[in-house]
Amino acid sequence: MPGIETANRVSRKKKIHNACDFIYNDPRGSEGLILKARLLGKRMKNMPIADVEDYLLKVAEKDPDKIIDLYTGTDTNLRLLFVDALDKHVIIIKNKLYMYSDNVVLGATDDAVITWMKQSANKKVLELIRRDTYPEMYKKEEIDDSLLDGEPTSNDTKVVDPVVENAIKLNAVTGKRK
Known part of the structure; x- marks a missing residue:
């Protein structure tokens, strides 16, 4: 059904937008972004912050739940x-x-x-x-x-x-x- 597919796409885009907002508004700034990348298994300590942010945004596009969980999860x-x-x-x-x-x-x-x-x-x-x-x-x-x-x-x-x-x-x- 076209209405359901569209609703699912919109819901997914909202999730991606939500995950991207967490990245853009990280309360710890660049240090927080590097930490989040590290928690995802990527060591980016000496990388330009733009590369770290780009990596996290790509993860957000593929799996927004993973980014949202990093910022809101208890573990x-x-x-x-x-x-x-x-x-x-x-x-x-x-x-x-x-x-x-x-x-x-x-x-x-x-x-x-x-x-x-x-x-x-x-x-x-x-x-x-x-x-x-x-x-x-x-x-x-x-x-x-x-x-x-x-x-x-x-x-x-x-x-x-x-x-x-x-x-x-x-x-x-x-x-x-x-």
């Missing part, structure tokens, strides 16, 4: 973790499967891995992936914990003015206070 942090873990070889591809630590199969596609990461039964392994991917984040927490425990650290040493130090010693010996 962006997991996708970023996945991409970073791949870059740092924490997650590897072995026999066409994404794997962690040679014995944990995460899935065959990036969407399957994200679904695996969302499952509550995999929380402990997901935390291990986070620790291996972002070790600097966890080292900082350990340092903060040691400060709370009262253990001396290099931050606890203070430089005291020699004149003040002598006055303190003199007051301690004579027992005088000003």
